[in-house]
Amino acid sequence: MGKLFQKELKEEQLIELFSSDEKCYEFLAELKWGMGFTCRKCGNTNYCPGKTPHSRRCTKCKAEESSSAGTIFHNCKFPISKAFYIAYNVCKGKEELSTYEFARRLSLRQMTCWNFKTKIQQALTNMDSLTETEKSSIQKILS
Numbered sequence: 001m002g003k004l005f006q007k008e009l010k011e012e013q014l015i016e017l018f019s020s021d022e023k024c025y026e027f028l029a030e031l032k033w034g035m036g037f038t039c040r041k042c043g044n045t046n047y048c049p050g051k052t053p054h055s056r057r058c059t060k061c062k063a064e065e066s067s068s069a070g071t072i073f074h075n076c077k078f079p080i081s082k083a084f085y086i087a088y089n090v091c092k093g094k095e096e097l098s099t100y101e102f103a104r105r106l107s108l109r110q111m112t113c114w115n116f117k118t119k120i121q122q123a124l125t126n127m128d129s130l131t132e133t134e135k136s137s138i139q140k141i142l143s
């Protein structure tokens, strides 16, 4: 499977991602725009930094896009680093963790973990119905 956790991430990279929202946004920005930025609204390829970490703002139409927009982490209601932790463990974990275990480790509500874990699992089983960006965001986590 494709891209989100495509290569095995190194232990240090994972620890960094799981402990820093900023690193997660950076990771997604690299994933989305590593090959170059194109504005989703107007197709312009010039940008300046947006308001949130690693977001980008089109210099022409001023549309701002966060690095998580269009990925499975979009509209995530809890810290993205925790979402990465769940996504990585669901995709690559050596043992299956229960949503209770995620909740305990991440100090989140069990229901929150359940919802996100389900979202990841559904994405994995329905890869064909995803948009390209969603797909590549999952694929990069996988491998």
Ligand SMILES: [Zn+2]
Residues within 6 Å of the ligand: 039, 040, 041, 042, 043, 044, 058, 059, 060, 061, 062, 063
């Ligand atoms: Zn634009």
